[in-house]
Amino acid sequence: MRVRLxxxxxxxxxxVMAVSKALRDAPDIGAATKARVRAEAEKRxxxxxxxxxSLRVKQSGLIGLVLPDLASEEGALVSxxxxxxxxxxxxxxxxGIARSGKQEAEQVRAMMGRGAEAIFFLPRxxxxxxSAALEVVSRxxxxxxxxxxxxxxxxxxxxxxxxxxxxxxxxxxxxLDHLSDLGxxxxxxxxxxxxxxxxxxxxxxxxxxxxxxxxxxxxGIQMVGLQPEEGEKEMKKILEKKExxxxxxxxxxxxxxxxxxAILAMGLSIPAEMSVTGVGDGELSHYGPISLTTVRFPSxxxxxxxxxxxxxxxxxxxxxxxxxxxxxxxxxxxxxxx
Amino acid sequence: MRVRLxxxxxxxxxxVMAVSKALRDAPDIGAATKARVRAEAEKRxxxxxxxxxSLRVKQSGLIGLVLPDLASEEGALVSxxxxxxxxxxxxxxxxGIARSGKQEAEQVRAMMGRGAEAIFFLPRxxxxxxSAALEVVSRxxxxxxxxxxxxxxxxxxxxxxxxxxxxxxxxxxxxLDHLSDLGxxxxxxxxxxxxxxxxxxxxxxxxxxxxxxxxxxxxGIQMVGLQPEEGEKEMKKILEKKExxxxxxxxxxxxxxxxxxAILAMGLSIPAEMSVTGVGDGELSHYGPISLTTVRFPSxxxxxxxxxxxxxxxxxxxxxxxxxxxxxxxxxxxxxxx
DNA sequence: CTGTTAGCGCGTTCAA
DNA sequence: TTGAACGCGCTAACAG
Numbered sequence: 001m002r003v004r005l006x007x008x009x010x011x012x013x014x015x016v017m018a019v020s021k022a023l024r025d026a027p028d029i030g031a032a033t034k035a036r037v038r039a040e041a042e043k044r045x046x047x048x049x050x051x052x053x054s055l056r057v058k059q060s061g062l063i064g065l066v067l068p069d070l071a072s073e074e075g076a077l078v079s080x081x082x083x084x085x086x087x088x089x090x091x092x093x094x095x096g097i098a099r100s101g102k103q104e105a106e107q108v109r110a111m112m113g114r115g116a117e118a119i120f121f122l123p124r125x126x127x128x129x130x131s132a133a134l135e136v137v138s139r140x141x142x143x144x145x146x147x148x149x150x151x152x153x154x155x156x157x158x159x160x161x162x163x164x165x166x167x168x169x170x171x172x173x174x175x176l177d178h179l180s181d182l183g184x185x186x187x188x189x190x191x192x193x194x195x196x197x198x199x200x201x202x203x204x205x206x207x208x209x210x211x212x213x214x215x216x217x218x219x220g221i222q223m224v225g226l227q228p229e230e231g232e233k234e235m236k237k238i239l240e241k242k243e244x245x246x247x248x249x250x251x252x253x254x255x256x257x258x259x260x261x262a263i264l265a266m267g268l269s270i271p272a273e274m275s276v277t278g279v280g281d282g283e284l285s286h287y288g289p290i291s292l293t294t295v296r297f298p299s300x301x302x303x304x305x306x307x308x309x310x311x312x313x314x315x316x317x318x319x320x321x322x323x324x325x326x327x328x329x330x331x332x333x334x335x336x337x338x
Numbered sequence: 339m340r341v342r343l344x345x346x347x348x349x350x351x352x353x354v355m356a357v358s359k360a361l362r363d364a365p366d367i368g369a370a371t372k373a374r375v376r377a378e379a380e381k382r383x384x385x386x387x388x389x390x391x392s393l394r395v396k397q398s399g400l401i402g403l404v405l406p407d408l409a410s411e412e413g414a415l416v417s418x419x420x421x422x423x424x425x426x427x428x429x430x431x432x433x434g435i436a437r438s439g440k441q442e443a444e445q446v447r448a449m450m451g452r453g454a455e456a457i458f459f460l461p462r463x464x465x466x467x468x469s470a471a472l473e474v475v476s477r478x479x480x481x482x483x484x485x486x487x488x489x490x491x492x493x494x495x496x497x498x499x500x501x502x503x504x505x506x507x508x509x510x511x512x513x514l515d516h517l518s519d520l521g522x523x524x525x526x527x528x529x530x531x532x533x534x535x536x537x538x539x540x541x542x543x544x545x546x547x548x549x550x551x552x553x554x555x556x557x558g559i560q561m562v563g564l565q566p567e568e569g570e571k572e573m574k575k576i577l578e579k580k581e582x583x584x585x586x587x588x589x590x591x592x593x594x595x596x597x598x599x600a601i602l603a604m605g606l607s608i609p610a611e612m613s614v615t616g617v618g619d620g621e622l623s624h625y626g627p628i629s630l631t632t633v634r635f636p637s638x639x640x641x642x643x644x645x646x647x648x649x650x651x652x653x654x655x656x657x658x659x660x661x662x663x664x665x666x667x668x669x670x671x672x673x674x675x676x
Numbered sequence: 677c678t679g680t681t682a683g684c685g686c687g688t689t690c691a692a
Numbered sequence: 693t694t695g696a697a698c699g700c701g702c703t704a705a706c707a708g
Contacts, residue, residue, distance in 0.1 A: 002478070004686090016685090017694075017695055020685095020686070021687090021694085024687090030694090033693085049684090049686070050452045050453065051398065051452070052393050053687080055387070055393055055685080055701065056685085056686050057687070057688095058700075079408045079433075083433055083434070084435055087445070092432055092448055092452060094430050097418070097425065107425070113385050113387065114400070258625060283592075284621060284626075289626070290627075354679090354703095355678075355703080358703065368678090371677085371678085386701085386702080387700090388702095389700090390684090393683095393701080394702050
């Protein structure tokens with residue numbers, strides 16, 4: 001069924017080697033021969049067997065991506081950019097979904113078995129201090145790039161281990177500057193679980209930023225899932241209290257959408273009576289309950305791929321990357337109505 | 339760096355074959371030997387080279403998934419379920435993103451090169467009558483499973499080509515029954531482009547269903563992208579007309595979210611003055627401008643994988659699958675205020 | 677129960 | 693400019 005180099009060679013009365021070289025455009029094959037070989041390959045529908053090839057050249061042109069969920073916006077933030085960047089470089093991507101440390105290790109092992117040259121990893125949110133996947137990969141000496149979060153047991157400058165995270169401290173400042181300019185003084189904070197370093201960083205940025213700007217106290221709540229439902233629930237609680245904030249800063253768009261829904265359901269108007277901000281610039285920030293002021297980040301996936309590709313081609317070490325975001329102002333923030 | 343069977347064998351004073359068999363739990367190796375081999379493999383961090391293995395056994399345990407976009411909800415509908423189902427069966431998934439017919443063919447070729455045993459394909463919306471990807475794959479005799487849409491040039495019962503689509507005609511009836519029960523008579527329709535068969539089917543279901551139920555005329559608009567922006571724009575136009583519908587049936591949740599935003603922005607209330615329905619049950623249907631009545635479908639990805647797996651293991655032909663949806667009633671539909 | 681032989685499809689090396 | 697021998701890591705088939 002499948003045509004091999006040998007089949008082409010026999011059909012053409014050439015050696016396997018000549019055909020192989022012709023197809024790879026080697027310098028030591030005549031133009032006429034090359035043309036003949038090409039035509040035959042095209043005609044018979046030949047395509048090379050990459051398993052055999054990578055067995056020989058010890059490069060698979062394959063990378064692995066492990067994430068907790070493909071359907072989530074978080075996963076999309078990484079997978080789309082990574083896959084596109086890889087394709088452009090002629091590299092194929094294996095995906096694996098892992099919802100536990102055990103599955104993470106299993107997926108990574110399967111990918112290594114298939115010859116993955118690097119593992120890209122968006123870990124699930126977890127309070128575990130060591131990652132079985134990391135252990136498996138680093139033991140094999142493969143490069144590993146973490147997205148968004150990374151476990152406690154990666155040393156700084158491990159060389160073959162790196163990460164691409166968002167500058168959430170910077171995001172906090174962008175939002176605080178904006179709200180402060182609009183005259184807000186009392187803000188509430190709905191953030192992610194502190195086991196996620198980037199959210200811990202976000203919280204720190206908010207706390208320090210609020211103090212630095214002489215804004216009022218912050219009521220802070222840390223959520224594990226960062227789902228809209230949680231934002232909605234917590235917002236309701238806050239709205240029942242007598243002293244309300246004038247703005248709610250959220251750790252992602254989903255929570256912001258949930259909070260916005262609760263505010264609107266209460267009959268309050270946004271932003272005249274309450275401002276809301278998110279992080280992410282995803283679909284929910286455009287078409288949620290209200291068009292959200294948020295912080296947009298470029299694709300982490302592409303950045304991570306470039307990081308690795310450069311080192312693969314040119315050598316050197318992979319330096320961790322902290323990607324900066326930019327403020328996107330939409331309808332959910334404004335000056336308080338007098 | 340990487341440990342081979344041979345390294346284990348030398349370390350243990352066994353033959354390569356004995357080690358290979360032991361690790362595969364072959365019946366003709368002693369329990370004691372197996373234990374020794376396992377321990378050594380574990381200790382030295384052995385994992386098999388799948389390239390070499392698949393070269394030999396002529397099965398790669400690899401499938402390919404090509405889709406227009408990983409970030410979209412549509413892609414997620416397929417990729418998550420497919421990947422999870424594959425993993426459970428010990429099969430790895432290659433993903434490729436393709437935004438043109440040329441890229442589709444390229445991706446498919448790359449996957450075949452890596453030994454993909456089947457190609458799963460979510461085609462982009464296109465009016466082309468033939469698919470280069472389909473041609474490449476069927477020429478190679480590989481199984482190909484289309485999701486949601488399939489090109490005009492797949493013959494019925496091609497055996498090695500199949501598809502998993504949503505029963506959009508049924509979805510139309512579910513929604514119409516619901517709206518009809520609520521007393522709606524004048525409905526508008528915002529659907530997908532008719533080049534997408536499932537949306538053509540949806541439109542047909544709506545048109546016939548409206549007639550069958552003695553409901554009023556339908557103002558229908560077909561959109562290519564089915565993006566929220568389009569729903570919002572079209573809804574605004576409709577709201578400017580003197581004779582308004584009392585309900586808007588949308589081809590997906592995104593358009594419904596856009597339409598809902600336009601309605602609310604106009605100061606109308608949902609559902610007291612206008613009902614809206616979507617299809618999809620995605621994030622936007624929960625946390626869009628309003629919680630949407632929609633039609634939920636089970637994961638097409640998983641269904642498609644099972645379709646292929648059964649045939650791979652047991653032989654036979656792959657029959658196309660039409661997956662039924664179920665109505666999910668939320669806050670966007672109701673009786674008209676008198 | 678364990679080992680030997682052979683070869684999957686390709687590319688590196690070196691000779692013609 | 694072309695080709696022959698060899699081996700990548702693994703396993704099917706067969707001996708011992």
